[in-house]
Amino acid sequence: TQDELLKVAREYKRRGLPIDVIVVDFFHWPKQGEWKFDPVYWPDPDGMVMELKDMGIELMVSIWPTVDKTSEHYEEMLEKGYLVRTERGHRVGLDFQGATIHLDVTNPKGREYIWNKAKKHYYDKGIRIFWLDEAEPEYSVYDFDNYRYYLGSNLRIGNLYPREYAKAFYEGMKSEGQNNIVNLVRCAWAGSQKYGALVWSGDIASSFESMRNQLMAGLNMGIAGIPWWTTDIGGFHGGNPDDEKFRGLFIRWFQWGTFCPVMRLHGDREPRQPQYGTSGGASCRSGADNEVWSYGEQVYDICVKYMNIREKLRDYTRELMKEAHEIGTPVMRTMFYQFPEDERCWELSDEYMYGDRYLVAPVLYDAAKEREVYLPKGCTWKEIESGSVYQGGTTIKVTLTLESMPVFERL
Template identity: 30%
Template sequence: MMKWSTFLLLLTALFISNSSNAQSYQKTDHGIKAKIKSTAIEIQYYNPSSVRILKSPDGRPFTKESLSVIKKPQKTVFSVKQQGDVVNLRTATLNVALNLKTGDIIYSTVKGELLLKEKQDGVQLAPFNDAGTNTLTVQQLFILDRDEPIYGLGQQQEGKMSQRNVTLNMVQGNLDDYIPFFQSVKGYGVFWDNYSPTVFTDNPEGTSFKSEVGDCVDYYFMYGGNADGVIAHMRELTGQAPMFPLWTYGFWQSKERYKSQDELVDVVKQYRKLGVPLDGIIQDWQYWGSNYLWNAMDFLNPEFPNPQKMVSDVHDMNAHMIISIWNSFGPHTKQYKDLDKIGALMDFKTWPESGSEKWPVRRDYPSGVRVYDPYNPAARDIYWNYLKLMFALGIDGWWMDSSEPDHLDPKPSDFDNKTYLGSFRKVRNAFPLMTVGGVSTHQRAVDSGKRVFILTRSAFAGQQRYGANTWSGDVTSSWNALRSQISAGLNFSLTGIPHWNADIGGFFLSKFKRKLEDPEYRELYVRWLEFGAFTPMMRSHGADAPREIYQFGQKGTKYYDAIEKYINLRYHLLPYIYSASWDVTANQSSMMRALVMDFPKDKNALDINDEFMFGKSLLVSPVTNAMYVKPGAGEKETIQVEDFSTIRSKETYLPAGADWYDFWTAERFSGGNKVSRQTPLDILPLYVKAGSVIPLGPSVQYAEEKKWDNLEIRIYPGANGKFVLYEDENDNYNYERGVYSTITFTWDDTKKTLAISDRNGSFPGMLNERKFNVVIVGMNKGVGENLTGQADKVISYTGKKVAVKF
C-alpha cells in the first residue's frame, strides 16, 4: 500500500506538472463540482467513508434517480484544499483527490495508503441512440495494484474466487446474476450504478465498467477497512436485510414438479412418518394448467381441486409451503388482459415458447406468453392484486422463477421495448430488483404478522432489503458444477446480499443416464447436500428424478443415513444459524463468508475457492470430487459401481491467526497449515475456530417443535470468544420494535471462565428459566452432531448474569 509520504510526492508531481493550467471548482453542501475538459464532475458525500461520483458532458442536463440506492447524500464534515491542479477532499476516514486538469480521482486513507485511482483519461461519454432517445454509452477505467484480489460482481459459474483477469458481459441470465459491485482486499468497494448491459473488464490495461446506456458515469466509492465494513456501507446505501422466519432455515424439499396436491401432501406425510425433519415444501409450475394459462396464479389444473385443503394439510403437519410464480403471463390469463390494457407487456421471446407441453418444442403453436413490465407501479399493483388471492389461502412465501427474466435468442431490437422507465435496454439488469421488490413491498403493506419470504432466481444491487433468497439457477448435476457453487455463492454474498442457495443435487441430471440408479450421482447428491447444510437455505430440488430422502434407500443404508445425518445437523445448528441471521440484520454481517472476510492478512487464504466460513465460527470444506465409484463391467458403455473399500481424504487449508478444531473428533490444529481429513461418505471436513462459543439445539421434526430450554453450549478453548444468542417470536416484524432478546456468552480463555450476561430485552413466549449444558471441547469432547448429554457443567439461568469457572 502507498504510504502518506509517497502520496504527497504524487500530489506534488501533479501540482508541478499542471500548475500552469490551474482550474476552479465549486464547493457544495455535500462535496464539490468542477468542469474539466467539457465534462461536469460532481463528488457527493453520503457519509465520511462513502462518496458518489457523477460525470457527464458539460451543459447536458439530466435527472438520475437510483433504483438501487435509497440513501440520500448526508451533511458530512470535510475539508477542501487545493494545490495547483489538485483539490484534496478530506474526512475523518477518507481522502479524495481530484485532478482539475485531467479529471482523474485518487482515493486513499487518511494515513496516506493508496486505495484506488482512476486511469488518466479513463472516462468515456459517447453519444448513443437508445430507441430514439439521445443518450450516452459510459465507461470508467481504474488502476488496481497488480496482485490485488477483488471479489463480488454477483454470481458466476466459473469457479473463480478472486475476480481478476476476467471479462464479464453483464446481462442477467438463468445461471449468472450480475451485480456491478466489487470490493478489494484493501477494504474498499466500488458500486457502478447502472442497469443497462454492461461489460466489466480487468486486464493489464486497467479495470473498467462500460455500460451501453447511461445519462452519466455514476458510481459510489466506499471505504470500510475490511469486507464487513464495505458491506455495511453498501447496505447503508441500498437497504438493510430484514430477518427471515426461523422456519426458512430448516430443510426444504422440492422437485420439478409435484403433479397433484395429493402428491405434494404425501411427501410431507412421508417425512413425518420417517421421522426426518422438514420445514418446507414447494409447488413448482403448471398447477395453473396449460401454457396458454401460464402463471395464472390460480389452481386451474384439475389435479389441484382443493388448494385450501392442500395448504391446510401441510400446515396441520407443521410444515410450510411456497409456490412458483413467474414474471410472464399466458394470453388467456386475466393478468395478461389487465396488463395489456395499460401497455405493460413486453415483446420478446421467453419461456415457454410453445402452447404445447410436449417435448421437443412445437414452435408452430406459439404460447403467446409475454413478460410484464415491473418498472411500472400500476403493473406491480396488478401483479399483487392477483397474487393476494393466493396469499389469502395461507401460502407462506413465493418462488419467483425466471426473475431475470428468461430472454431467449435475444435480438438487439428486443431491448427497444418500452418500459415505464425508458427502454428495456436502459433498465435491463434491474428487472429482478423491481419484480421482487413489488411483491415484497405489497405483502409487507398488508401483513406484518408474517415475514416476507421470496425464493428468486436472480438479483440486483439492493435486493437484500426485500426478504429474498436467491438461488443459483438451473445448474447441471456435475462435480464441476458443485465446486463452482462455492465461489458463486461467496462472491454473490460479497456484494452485500446475504441470502443465497443452490439446487441440492443440481437441476438437470443429463450427465447421469441411470439417474438415481447411478452410484456416482448418489455420491454427488450426498456431497451437495452436505454443502447445502451450510448455506442460508437448505433446499433439495431438481428435474429428471425425484430427490426425497426415501428415493435414496432406507434407514441403515449409506446414502439415506448420510442425508438424514446432515438434515439433523442442520436442525441442531438452528440456534447458531438464527443468531447469525440476526447478526446480518443488526450488524450488517454475512452468513456465507469468503476467507478474505475473516483472514484478509493471510495471503494463502485469499483465492481459495472450495472452502468458506459459515457464520464466524465454522469453516466448511465441501468434498467436490467423486471418491467412491469406479468403472464396472458393461457391454456397450462403462457403468460406475460403488467402491467403499478404501477411505479417501480431502486436504483443507486452515487460515493463519487462529487454532482450529476438527468438529467431528475435537483434534486441534494450528492455523496457517494444510490438514488432511478422511472423508467417508458421511463426513464433510468441518472445523471450528478456537475461541468459538456454539449453541446446539434439540432434535426436532421442524424448527419450532421444541423450546430452546436445554441448549448445549460448546466452548472451543484456545482464544477468547463471544457469542450472542438471539431469540424472538420466530416470525412477524415485532423485532423491529425491539421485541426480542439477546444473551451474550463470553469466554475468557486465560481464566477459563464463561460469563453469561443479563438477558437483554424480552418477547411474548420468552423462556424465563432454562438450562445451558456447557461442554468444554477437549475437556469432555462432546463432538459431532449427536447431543451428548455429558455437560461439564449445567447452568440454571433465569435471565441474570452468571459466571462459571472451569
C-alpha cells in the same frame, strides 16, 4: 398434484424428519399468467394449506411473470400497458408451453396487478412464501435492444427487472402486515436484498464442475451484499437417483448444503414421470422422485445425519441471519473476509467460513480420497467429526469418507 405433495409431506412427518417448507413448483396453473391453482390437479388448496400448517410446514408457491396470449388476463394487461413491449416483430418473450410475453414489473401498476392476483389465489389461503422464478427474465431470443419496459429500454434498465419483481411481492406482503418477508428468486440486482430476496443459483448442471462453480457463486453473492443464497442440492438438470455415480455427487452436495444459508433440495431428476392428465400444465412432466429416501439406504442415512446437524445449527444460523440483516455480514464468508491478516487466506477458493465459528471444506471432486485444508493462524481448530484438535497456520491432509465432509470448529 395435490395428492403427490401431501403424500411427500406426510412421509417426512412419518419418518420424523425435519422440514420447514414444501414447494408447489411451476405449471400448477391452468395457463401462464393466471396465477392460481388448476382445480383439475389441485381440488382443495385451502384444505391442503391447512393440513400442511397443522404439520408445521409452510407452503411455497412458484410464480412466473410470463403471460400466455390465450390466458384470461392477457387482453386486459395488454390494454393497460402492463406487459413488456417489443420495438419490432411480434410481442413474444418466451415461447415455452405457449407463446408468452412478460409482465412489466418496472410499472408500479403492473406490480400491483400481479400482487392482487397472488393475494386472491394464494395469500388469502394462508400462503406466506413465494418462489419468484423466471426473474431475469428469460427470453427465447435475447435481442435486448428489442424489449422495452415502462422505465426504459432493456439495454438501459434491464438489470432492474429482478429487483422490481421481488419488490412487487415485498410491497404487497408488507401492505398485509407481514414482517420478516423472504421470497425465493432466481436472479437479483443491487438493492434486491431490501426486498426479502433469497437468491438461488438457477437451473444448473448436475456435476462436480457445476458444484465447484456454485461455491464461487455463493461466496461472491455474499460479499456483494446479498447474504440469503442457496443452490439446488444435486444440481437441477439431470441425475438419476438410481445411478451410483450421481448418488456420490448428491451426497457431497447435500453435505455442503447443510452449511449454506438455506438448505434446499430441488432438481429435475431422470427419468421423467409419465404425463398425468391432458389439460393445464400436464405436458410439462414431473421428474423422478427426489426425496432423501429416493436414493437408497446408504444415502438416506447420510442425509438424515446432516439434516440433524442442520437442526443443531438452527439457533446459530438464525444469529448469522440477524447479523446479516443488521450489518450486512455474509453468512458464507470467504476466508480472507474472516482472516484478512492471514495472507494464505487470500489465495483460498475451495473452503470458507460458515459464520465466524465453522470452517467448511466441501468435497468438490468425484471419488476423492483426501483433500487439503488450510487452518488459519492465530486459532485452534477442532474437526467436528473426529474431535481432533489442530493449531492454526498449517495445511493438513484430511482422509475422506463418503459419510462425512471436513468441517472444523474454531475454538
